[in-house]
Amino acid sequence: SRWYMGRDYAKTLHEDLEIREYLKKELEQAAVSTIEIERVANKLRVEVHTARPGIVIGKKGAEIDRLRALLSAKVGKDVFVNVREIKRPELDAQLVAENIAQQLKRRVSFRRALKRAVGTTMKLGAEGIRVNIAGRLGGAEIARTEWYREGRVPLHTIRADIDHGFAESNTxxxxxxxxxxxxxxEILSDADKPAVGSKG
Known part of the structure; x- marks a missing residue:
């Protein structure tokens, strides 16, 4: 969310949470990663980051117009909805987490789901990935946590470009x-970037 609010902070925050929850439910099949909300005066701009923009927009923009009308009625303000496509969903942590959660719901073996997701992400150019999974895995009597890592995941390096994602699977x-x-x-500033030597 991008806005500043004085007195009505709590009310506005809950409104944002309701909008996110509503859009996630409405666009369940659209592979939505993040929903950004910006408020200026009495207007609301919602930006939906999705791997399947066609589902969000609909035929001739019918679906996006319907969402805009429903959100306007819900919050009582002018709402603008923008759709931004995620070019490589396999490198988006939230979408990877939701994909694994859906596989677990379909009773796919959790080890197979983890290895497949990790392999695909690494193939597409990620430098490292770590997946934690917790609960009654495989229908076990006692809940436990399992994790799988490939490559490097430096969580204490400030300049590291790290993406987090979390999802729940109702098995x-x-x-x-x-x-x-x-x-x-790593995100390097111009000063940190190594100088390219001139060929001579």
């Missing part, structure tokens, strides 16, 4: 939590 045995951390490389 027949109970809720299983999935946490994904992807390391995409």
């Amino acid at each position: 027949t045995y109970g809720v299983v939590g999935v946490k994904v951390i992807i390391f995409k490389g």
